[in-house]
Amino acid sequence: xxxxxxxxxxxxxxxxxxxxxxxxxxxxxxxxxxxxxxTLHEGETVAIVGESGSGKSTTAAAIIxxxxxxxxITEGEVLFQGRDLAKASPRELEDIRGRLIGYVPQDPMSNLxxxxxxxxxxxxxxxxxxxxxxxxxxRAKAIEVLEQAGLADADQRLRQFPHQxxxxxxxxxxxxxxxxxxxxxxxxxxxxxALDVTVQRRIxxxxxxxxxxxxxxxxxxxxxxxxxxxRAKKLIVMxxxxxxxxxxxxxxxxxxQHPYTQRxxxxxxxxxxxxxxxxxxxxxxxxxxxxxxxxxxxxITAAERRVENLDAKPSESVIVVDHLTKNFxxxxxxxxxxxxxxxxxxxxSIAKGTTMALVGESGSGKSTxxxxxxxxxxxxxxxxxxxxxxxxxxxxxxxLNLRSRMQPVFQDPYGTLDPLxxxxxxxxxxxxTHGVGTRNERRDRVFELLDQVSLPRVIAGRYxxxxxxxxxxxxxxxxxLALKPEIVILDEAVSALDVLVxxxxxxxxxxxxxxxxxxYLxxxxxxAVVRVIADNVxxxxxxxxxxxxxxxxxxxxxxxxxxxxxxxxxxxxxxxMGV
Amino acid sequence: MSSDQKAPTVLSPDHYVAAxxxxxxxxxxxxxxxxxxxxxxxDAWRDLRRRPMFWISSALIIFVIFVALxxxxxxxxxxxxxxxxxxxLGAPTAGHPxxxxxxxxxxxxRILHGTSTSLSVGLIVIALSSITGIIMGAFAGFxxxxxxxxxxxxxxxxxxxPYILAAIVVMSVLSEHRNVWVISLAIGAFTWPSTARVxxxxxxxxxxxxFVTAATAIGLSRFRILVRHVLPNSIAPVIVVTTLSLAAAxxxxxxxxxxxxxLPSTFMSWGNDISTAQVDIRTAPQTLIYPSxxxxxxxxxxxxxxxxxxxxxxPKARALR
Numbered sequence: 001x002x003x004x005x006x007x008x009x010x011x012x013x014x015x016x017x018x019x020x021x022x023x024x025x026x027x028x029x030x031x032x033x034x035x036x037x038x039t040l041h042e043g044e045t046v047a048i049v050g051e052s053g054s055g056k057s058t059t060a061a062a063i064i065x066x067x068x069x070x071x072x073i074t075e076g077e078v079l080f081q082g083r084d085l086a087k088a089s090p091r092e093l094e095d096i097r098g099r100l101i102g103y104v105p106q107d108p109m110s111n112l113x114x115x116x117x118x119x120x121x122x123x124x125x126x127x128x129x130x131x132x133x134x135x136x137x138x139r140a141k142a143i144e145v146l147e148q149a150g151l152a153d154a155d156q157r158l159r160q161f162p163h164q165x166x167x168x169x170x171x172x173x174x175x176x177x178x179x180x181x182x183x184x185x186x187x188x189x190x191x192x193x194a195l196d197v198t199v200q201r202r203i204x205x206x207x208x209x210x211x212x213x214x215x216x217x218x219x220x221x222x223x224x225x226x227x228x229x230x231r232a233k234k235l236i237v238m239x240x241x242x243x244x245x246x247x248x249x250x251x252x253x254x255x256x257q258h259p260y261t262q263r264x265x266x267x268x269x270x271x272x273x274x275x276x277x278x279x280x281x282x283x284x285x286x287x288x289x290x291x292x293x294x295x296x297x298x299x300i301t302a303a304e305r306r307v308e309n310l311d312a313k314p315s316e317s318v319i320v321v322d323h324l325t326k327n328f329x330x331x332x333x334x335x336x337x338x339x340x341x342x343x344x345x346x347x348x349s350i351a352k353g354t355t356m357a358l359v360g361e362s363g364s365g366k367s368t369x370x371x372x373x374x375x376x377x378x379x380x381x382x383x384x385x386x387x388x389x390x391x392x393x394x395x396x397x398x399x400l401n402l403r404s405r406m407q408p409v410f411q412d413p414y415g416t417l418d419p420l421x422x423x424x425x426x427x428x429x430x431x432x433t434h435g436v437g438t439r440n441e442r443r444d445r446v447f448e449l450l451d452q453v454s455l456p457r458v459i460a461g462r463y464x465x466x467x468x469x470x471x472x473x474x475x476x477x478x479x480x481l482a483l484k485p486e487i488v489i490l491d492e493a494v495s496a497l498d499v500l501v502x503x504x505x506x507x508x509x510x511x512x513x514x515x516x517x518x519x520y521l522x523x524x525x526x527x528a529v530v531r532v533i534a535d536n537v538x539x540x541x542x543x544x545x546x547x548x549x550x551x552x553x554x555x556x557x558x559x560x561x562x563x564x565x566x567x568x569x570x571x572x573x574x575x576x577m578g579v
Numbered sequence: 580m581s582s583d584q585k586a587p588t589v590l591s592p593d594h595y596v597a598a599x600x601x602x603x604x605x606x607x608x609x610x611x612x613x614x615x616x617x618x619x620x621x622d623a624w625r626d627l628r629r630r631p632m633f634w635i636s637s638a639l640i641i642f643v644i645f646v647a648l649x650x651x652x653x654x655x656x657x658x659x660x661x662x663x664x665x666x667x668l669g670a671p672t673a674g675h676p677x678x679x680x681x682x683x684x685x686x687x688x689r690i691l692h693g694t695s696t697s698l699s700v701g702l703i704v705i706a707l708s709s710i711t712g713i714i715m716g717a718f719a720g721f722x723x724x725x726x727x728x729x730x731x732x733x734x735x736x737x738x739x740x741p742y743i744l745a746a747i748v749v750m751s752v753l754s755e756h757r758n759v760w761v762i763s764l765a766i767g768a769f770t771w772p773s774t775a776r777v778x779x780x781x782x783x784x785x786x787x788x789x790f791v792t793a794a795t796a797i798g799l800s801r802f803r804i805l806v807r808h809v810l811p812n813s814i815a816p817v818i819v820v821t822t823l824s825l826a827a828a829x830x831x832x833x834x835x836x837x838x839x840x841x842l843p844s845t846f847m848s849w850g851n852d853i854s855t856a857q858v859d860i861r862t863a864p865q866t867l868i869y870p871s872x873x874x875x876x877x878x879x880x881x882x883x884x885x886x887x888x889x890x891x892x893x894p895k896a897r898a899l900r
Contacts, residue, residue, distance in 0.1 A: 234593075242601065247594030257596040260604045374796050403798035415789035420618050420811045430797040456610055463618040470608045479793070500607045 013081065013184060013217050014040040014063070020075035021055075021062050021241075032058045032071065034241040042184070045211070045218040047228035047249070049264070050238035051498040056221050057106075059238070060187045062086075063219070064101050065093050080185070099129045102178035102216075104207075106190040108170035112162040118173055119158030122146060122180070129181040141180075149176030150206050168199035175207055182214055189221045196361035196525065197569035204231060223499065226270030226528075226572025229253050237261050267503035269528035270572040272299035299503050299532045317349040318487060318519045319373070324382035326368055342368040344543035345382070350536070352486070355513065355520040357530040357551070359566070360540035366523045369540075370491045373521065374408055375399065386487070404434055407480035411492035413469035416476045423450075423467075423475055424460030430482040449478040452515075453508060470501030474508070481512070489521045494529065506533055528570045531555055539563050619815065623891040633887040639880035647695035656685040658692040658847050668863040678865045681855065686866060690873045693847040697829045697877060700763050704828035707767030709821050712774025713814075719775065720782030720813075721805045731779070734772040742769035743834060750840040757843050766831045770824055777820050781813035788812075815892040822885035826878045833874055849874045 016038040022029040033055045040046055050056040061067050063078050065085055078085040080101070085093065097103070105111045112121060122142040126132055132141040139158070146154035149172040162170060171191060178186055188207070192200035208231065211218050222228050228235055229249040236246040237260065245258040253271070256262045265271055326343040343365045350356040360366045371377040373384060375391055384391040386402065394402055407430075410416045417426055427446045431437060437445065447457050453474040464472055473493060480488055490509070494502045510533065512518060522534055530537055530551060537554045539547040539562065547560045558564045590596075617625070627633045646653065656675065666683035669675075677686040719730035749765040750757065785791070786809050794804045835841030836850025844851055849870040856866035 239604065242597060243595070244597045245595065248591055251591055251594055255590070257590070257594070259599065263604070263607075376792060376795060400798045403796060406796075408793065408796050410789040410793065412789055416793060418790040418794075418808050418812065420620070421808075422616070422618075429794070429799075433798050456612070458612060459610060462612070462616050463621075465618060466612075466614055466616070467610070468608055471610060476793070479797075504607055 011082065012039045012079075013042045013044075014038070014219075015079040016059075016063065016076070017079070018076040019059070019062060019073065019078065019086075021058055021067065021071055022074045024070040024072070029074070031074075032241055033062065035076070036238075036241075036243055038236065038243075040185070040217050040219065043212075043215040043217055044234065045208075045220060045232040046234040046236060047220040047222060047232035048236045048238060049222060049225050049228045051223060051500065053240075054238040055241040056223075056238050057189055058241075060103075060189050060219060060221055063187065064097055064103060066097075066103075098125060098183070099181045100183050100185065102181065102183035102186040104171075104174050104178040104186065104188040104191045107194055108167050108174055109194065111174055112165075112170055114162050117159055117161055118146075118165070122158070122173065122177060125177045125180050131181055145176045145180045146173065148179070148210065149173060150203075151176075167195050168203060171195060171203055172206075175203070175210075179210055179214070179216070183216060185217045185219065186211060187219045187221070190223065191220075193223070197527070197571075198361065198565050200227075200571075201569040224270065224571055225253070225264055225268045225499070226570070230572050237264065263500060267299060267499045268572075269299060269499070269502070269506075269526065269532060270570050272528070272532050299506060316352050318352045318387060319350040319521070320383075320385040321349065321369075321373070322347050322383045322385070324369070324372060324384065325380050326365075326372055326377065327380045341543050343372065343379075346540075346543075346545050347382075348538050348545065348548060350487075350519055350521060352519055353513070353517045354535040355522055355533055356536045356538065357522045357524060357534035358538050358540060359524060359527055359530055361525055361566075363542075364540040365543040366525075366540050367491055370408065370489050370521065370523050373489060374406065375402065400434065404430070404483040405485050406487040406489065407483065407485045408489045408491060409473070409476050409480050409493040411495055413472035413476070413496055417464040417472055419464050422461055422463050423455075426464075426475060427460075427478050427482055430479060434483060436483070445482065446478075449481055452481065452512065453478045468501070470497050470505060473497065473501075473505055477505075477508070477512070481516070484516070485518075487519045487521070489523070491523045492525070493522075495524060495526065502529075509533065527566050539566065619812075619892075623815075623888075626891040627887060630887050630890070632883055633891075636880045636883035636887060639876065640884060643694060643698060643877050643880065646691055647698045650688075650691040650694065653691050654685070654688045656688040658684060658688045661685070668859060668866065671865075677869050678863070680852070680866050681859060681863075686852075686869050689847060689852055690849070690870055693849045693852065693870065694873070694877075696759060696842065696846060696848045697832060697850075697874070699759055700766070700832040701825045701829040701881075703760065703763035704767040704770065704831075705821050705825045707763065708771035708824065708828075709774050709817065711767070712771040713778055713810075713817065715771065716775035716778030716817075717782060717805060717810060720779035721786055721801075721809060727779075730775075734775050737769055738772035738776075740769060742766060743831060745769045746831065746835055747838065747840050750835060754840075757841070759842070759846075762832055762835060762841055763828075766828055766835075770828070773824070774817055774820055777816050778813060781816055782809055785809050785812045819885055819889040819892060822881055822888055826881035826885070829874070829878055829881070 016036055019033055019036040020031065021033040022031050036055070036059055038046070038059070048056045048059060058067070058071070061071070062073055063085065065073075065088070067073070073086045076086065080096065083092075085096065088096070112118070119139075119142055122145055123138050126138050126141050126145070132138045142158060143154045146157060151157050151169060151172055165173065175191070178188075191207070192203055195203065210216075218232075220228065220232055229252070233249055234247070235249040235252050237244050237252070237258070239260045245252060245256065245261045252261060253265060256265050324343055324346045325341065327339045327341050329337045330340050346369060348356065358366045358369060368377065372379050375394070379392065386406065389402070391402065421429070424443070424446050427449055428442045431442045431445060436442065446460055450457050450459060455471065455474050455478070459467075464475070467475065494505050497505060506529065509520065513520060522530070524530060534551050537547075537549060537551050538545045539554070539560065541562050547554065547558065547563045549559075554563060555567065558567055662682045662684040664683045666679040667681050669679040669683070671678045675685045675687060677690070680686055680689065715730050715734060719727040719734075746762070746765040746769065749768070750762065753761055753765075791804060791808055794808055799807070832841060832848070833850030833853065836848050837854040839854065841850055842848045844855070852870040853867060853874070856870070860867050
């Protein structure tokens with residue numbers, strides 16, 4: 001610390017020293033934090049980045065002493081304005097929480113009580129923190145809080161219930177509650193991870209303005225390195241309960257020192273997409289961020305693979321979708337129902353051996369398109385032609401044939417495998433269903449598939465609950481490939497995975513495409529991922545395709561305002577990567 | 580700290596880097612095979628094995644089943660044929676450890692021989708009610724729509740009639756044909772809706788899982804998806820309910836027999852014995868106490884087994900993952 005810095009901030013607002021947290025389990029205490037140090041000055045914003053299980057949320061919870069159930073601080077201190085919160089009494093803590101330290105939780109869907117009105121919950125905070133007394137004053141303050149959080153018609157909104165609010169609006173309410181008492185420190189634990197990117201951007205912009213104006217210090221917890229660097233000047237990278245690297249955001253991104261940070265940067269789609277954008281040159285000549293040789297998970301290599309594949313392939317359409325429309329009936333209570341158009345006059349075609357990305361925010365109808373293609377739903381009108389056959393009329397044998405040529409991979413790695421079937425049976429099930437091969441041949445095919453998705457063969461006798469999310473997704477991919485399909489429909493297949501695992505799976509998909517000549521329909525909400533995996537992009541909004549072009553065109557020269565908005569919302573847009 | 584520097588860069592003073600040996604990085608997403616293979620049922624079995632309650636109740640149940648199958652191993656006295664009125668309400672003597680009933684029959688022998696009645700009524704009832712309940716609940720939950728409406732309403736009709744009351748009516752009407760099968764049918768016909776309800780709600784939860792969609796996309800027929808994927812994942816609570824309703828069925832048989840609408844008195848049944856003993860409760864309590872005790876122990880062991888199974892299989896305690 002130099003003299004200038006020392007004089008501006010006499011005493012730090014928050015100082016965490018050598019913090020250890022353990023969780024009591026049947027098998028003794030499991031350590032979640034192993035000596036975390038952290039210093040935060042008034043008005044400063046620091047971002048904590050890490051994968052699931054790295055201890056980033058535990059750090060936040062330990063600071064305000066809100067560790068779940070069996071968790072406890074075993075060592076170290078949390079000095080907030082000179083007071084050690086680790087040793088504070090529950091009374092003292094209640095006084096500090098809300099009034100001095102605000103908290104914005106991760107999931108806006110479950111953190112508002114559905115049986116109480118929004119107004120009741122905001123007023124509760126105001127009363128608990130003694131911000132106003134008297135019915136009228138409390139109400140006035142509640143309106144002020146909601147207006148500040150950026151909700152229009154706040155006085156009307158107070159009477160509404162959480163289910164009448166969208167995810168973004170709920171998160172605004174939670175931010176309002178977190179900031180209601182003008183705390184000195186705000187802890188935001190993945191505040192926008194459950195929201196669409198454009199909503200995320202607006203909410204974080206708003207949060208930044210609010211905290212800057214009030215001089216509130218912020219601890220911002222996220223799994224997205226790009227987002228962290230964009231939103232905080234200071235970055236803390238956590239791995240397995242420890243801080244592996246901390247310092248100025250830009251410096252860490254440009255000059256990562258710890259191998260783990262280097263890996264994270266190499267794998268972050270938002271940053272990879274920036275690197276491609278900045279270089280403006282052939283993919284092959286982009287400098288890779290140094291990653292561990294044995295575990296190369298740089299996304300750029302995945303992107304390269306894609307370009308190589310494309311060069312070699314003649315283009316002939318495998319999937320042609322023409323004026324596809326799907327209406328759903330929504331029951332309105334009683335016998336009335338209204339029609340809702342989920343997919344509205346959608347047309348596109350996918351050439352053999354290429355990847356087409358269908359991008360859109362939640363509710364844009366992209367997953368419905370996948371269901372229609374897979375014939376899990378029937379279209380209201382329009383046609384889907386696969387390899388020259390109209391899908392709509394297929395039944396029995398012909399439909400079974402279609403199924404063998406087109407397979408899906410879904411988003412949720414925990415729901416995609418039957419927990420009672422072992423991995424071998426799961427992968428062999430399509431073969432059995434279609435009567436392919438003898439028992440021994442099927443077993444050999446299972447082993448071959450496990451090799452292809454880089455899983456050890458012994459795993460065939462194991463059950464899904466022993467595998468991580470990424471490994472389950474690999475099994476799901478192996479199952480999808482069992483019948484040697486031509487088309488794989490990936491419905492948010494990597495969205496639920498940690499960045500490193502996500503990069504691995506993306507690379508696996510690129511490799512498999514090269515080897516087997518697969519055609520992918522890649523459905524995602526994440527444009528950053530699209531850049532490294534897709535050849536063509538269709539952007540969907542409210543059931544319609546608003547823009548369709550090659551990936552490079554969409555990224556370099558977006559035609560539609562909506563596409564531009566989506567692109568701008570990719571976190572890390574303002575960061576100089578210095579490639 | 581970093582080994583491969585391209586150019587010596589100056590780091591700002593507050594740029595901290597942990598030494599690599601403090602936080603060695605491992606391979607990304609490496610498969611760990613330390614644990615033994617496991618799924619819900621394997622886990623439940625491992626859990627059960629550690630519960631003394633499971634072993635105690637299982638041992639009792641096995642004992643009861645053994646007694647029901649081979650009562651002759653424990654006594655040579657026939658339950659009905661060697662009754663002498665001279666022994667009426669007599670105290671225990673050698674070879675007759677529990678004394679005598681009003682008719683002068685050996686209580687010990689009657690209890691042992693009555694076991695098979697209680698147990699077979701219990702088993703037949705749960706066989707009937709779980710087969711019916713599983714079929715009705717599975718189809719209602721899985722196929723939904725009008726199938727669900729029709730099947731669930733049928734279930735509601737049966738559910739709305741108290742089963743003891745219904746069984747009394749049925750048994751009174753069929754008073755000419757009272758035997759183990761008829762009484763089991765009378766009880767089973769009105770107990771299946773609870774099984775169906777439990778299963779239906781589980782199936783509603785499971786049928787929307789991605790693995791069901793994946794199975795559809797593979798090309799499995801709806802029925803095979805139900806049998807191979809949905810049912811095995813939703814049957815756990817049914818196992819618990821079944822064990823508990825076996826206990827309830829044994830009690831129901833005893834109740835009906837006690838009320839005089841169950842099995843005819845020619846049948847060896849704990850309920851019958853309790854019924855005839857009630858007039859002598861003050862003078863010869865042993866005639867009432869011993870059959871009641873046998874009933875209690877049998878019912879209790881099934882309830883304890885059910886509780887142990889519930890703890891091991893509770894889908895909330897151990898989510899399906």
